[in-house]
Amino acid sequence: MTNYHRIDALSPGTFSLDGEEVEFGPGDSILQAATRAGHYIPHLCWHPDFGAQGSCRLCTVRINGRSGAACTVHAASGQEVESNTDELNAQRKTLLQMLFIEGNHFCPSCEKSGNCRLQATAYDLGLEGPHFEEFYPDRPVDASHPDLMLDLNRCILCSLCVRASQEVDHKDVFAIGGHGIKTHLLVNSPSGKLKDSALLPGDRAAHVCPVGAILHKRQGFAIPIGQRRFDVKPVSEQVEEGAS
């Protein structure tokens, strides 16, 4: 990956986020700087520990009037960034609705309910329904691994597991394949099954999924629904803890 920064992003400075001044360091993206300063910009595919991806588009903000993903645009002095506006939040709701209808998301029966970033962000933005017709895709569940299970029905293609496996575990267990609406998560193993991959329960990739696509077996409902991370406090008030 090229480490390319614009000249103005090499020196620290401040930009304005919804009217508040935010300090940034050299090479910071808008989202990195905003998060460090305790400001919440909705996001799903970004995580402070990994390189930016820019695919979910939830963090799309207006920078000097132009649209851009806050996770991939470098902070620069004097930027006027708008994030918490009716227009952008309406756009985020539509993007969330798109993520819900393209997969099979049944929160009440999902082990991740209450700890799920997709669900929490939807609650936080006041999502009331799917709006679009649901696709109900036919996606397989891979329960072949002795300790982990992969339910692609819930995958939102954030690629956090791909990046965690590459950048932290150095294993390359996951990849994204296909194109268009048939884009899907792949397991790099001879059989394509999780049991034949190098994934272990202690790997970062096994803990990074923001939704319920990668789950640990025999650990269901250890914390009861109602007492989980986002049951206690909305996602927008948990900025300092970073992304899950």
Next chain:
Amino acid sequence: MVFDRSRDMFEVARNFAQFFAHESCGFCTPCRVGTELVVRRMNKLSKGYGSSEDVQVLYELDKLMHGATHCGLGAAACNPLRDTIAKFRPAYEQHLKSLHFAPGFDMDAELSQARLATGRDDSGAHLETLA
């Protein structure tokens, strides 16, 4: 592009919609799902099941994809659609079920059954007065 009078401009736009859905790389949410939603809307209109509401949704998808996609493919995917709706609207309207047909789901009317069953008639039981 030049088309003669024998071409149905709605079908031209539908063909474009299928092209962009096929070409979408699937990286970003608005393009991956948006192009597919456009195709489904266009196919619905083509079968004669569409309403003016569907044309409105096409407008909304166009607006979203213009501002939110990762690259220019998604941002431009609805251009043929927008231009043909603006300049050849009758080509679309002849595919609608009826010009004045509106899908008939009245949320508050549906709630009236629940109000009857629960015996509630307070402000929290009506959509327009719900806090």
